[in-house]
Amino acid sequence: MNTANQPDMTELIGKYLAGEANPTEAMQLDDWLADAGNAAEFQRMAALWHQLPGETSPQPPASSLAWTELEPLLHSKPQRGIVRFVFNRYVAAAVAGMLIILSVVWFNRRGKESQADDPSAYVMQTATQEIKSTTLPDSTFITVNQHSEVAYAADFGKPDRQLSLQGECYFDVTPDKQHPFIIQVADLTIKVVGTSFNVQEITPSGHVTVQVQSGVVQLYALGKMVTVQKGQSGFYHKQLQQLYVANSIDINSFGYATRSFSFNDIAFADACRYLEQAFHVSFMMDKQVFAGCRLTAHFDNKPLSYILDVINATLNISSRQEGDSVFITGNGCH
């Protein structure tokens, strides 16, 4: 790319070389340098700049070398803290103050815990047979799946937005940095930074899956933390004592909340399994007849009847819903 056609970039380069670029401008320039042509042009400009009298040129140490210098600093940090702790009496005084405050807080918390028997102190959102969607006091939208329960204190949001979950729930969290949104699922803690995601606790195996559709969440368990970004899934496995991140999500698996499905050439039987989970119905069909059927279709917040109509037309089959059962008939696919 030729900077001659980009007066703004030349100005920015000038600013950067003169040491006048603010952090945003520096990041903007570094993004621009990701292009090899731009980087070559910048190197020419920088070479010219450093060749002028009176300035040394930058000589960055190799990042691997810099890392070996940095690493000991990271791990020696807490030890230094302890040394100061013993010898600085002002720090000691501050610690005494902390202990008092902490104990007060602790007694307060004890007070709250003792209210656990009082049902009015907690709000329960319980779904038994049906799927329940509701809005929390902070306008976070949640969809609680069948046989699942979300509980939170009556003073939810003060100081932070804490709730506990058993089963499966989809969250569309309202961002609010002042009041962290924290979910407790068994011994896994999920901290949220304004986002929509699905949490599924699988009993009896005891593992928890957190699939993030937008935003970022952090999972804490076993004294570790993992960050789960948009489009990633976090897994917590209690027995194996493991916390994982996978670089994919399965949007079909939380169709019960979003009513959105994306089937890309998947076996018809698998599509049926997703629909069964989402709508809590059972598909009745002769599995041998439909074994060769594959489905590609996308649905965005559509009712089951609409989805069945589209599938009927696509696969040339007929389906009939009776209560919680869907009967599929036809000649299959070849």
Place this chain on the structure above:
Amino acid sequence: MILILPGQPLTNSAHHKQVYIPVENLYKQCFHEYFEKLFGYAFTIVKDNAEARDIVQSAFVKLWEKRGEINFPGAARAYLYTTVYHLALNTIRDRKIRERHYPDMAPVAHVNSIDTAQEKEIKARIQQAIDALPPRCREVFCKSRLEGKKYSTIAAEMDISVKTVEVHMGKALKLLREQLADLASIWIIFLFL
């Protein structure tokens, strides 16, 4: 695409092979990704290799202390650039204070006394190119690049806006780059190999 079904043990599922990314690994990735860029940025402000290295190192130590609160890599990147910027400005401020109180300890400007014939020729060419700049443009450029003045100081001295300083600097760089196009390529070999 992964299928998650209740009751399916994790050991048998595809997830077992997935990468586990603890925050420490994200931190290390972040270090290798941004160390040189941040060094370059810090250097433009402090113009000193050792100080630039210390600044970037301090910024990463600060990030380490905050690793549980910051999201990687997006927010971590912004945090690093901002921290480097502030640390660099502090370094310059401290340097000025030190120089005011202990003028004898100010570092002696590096003078390269032995110039080869080729270097002399290059310097003459540069001087010619600078002299050929339009007058205001040349004045801004010399104040910034040769006298090391801040944009805001130059703007005040010449009674122009900071934006105008930016425009003059951009123009000067562009003209010099055109004038010295043949030399620029040689310098890259000279500086980077």
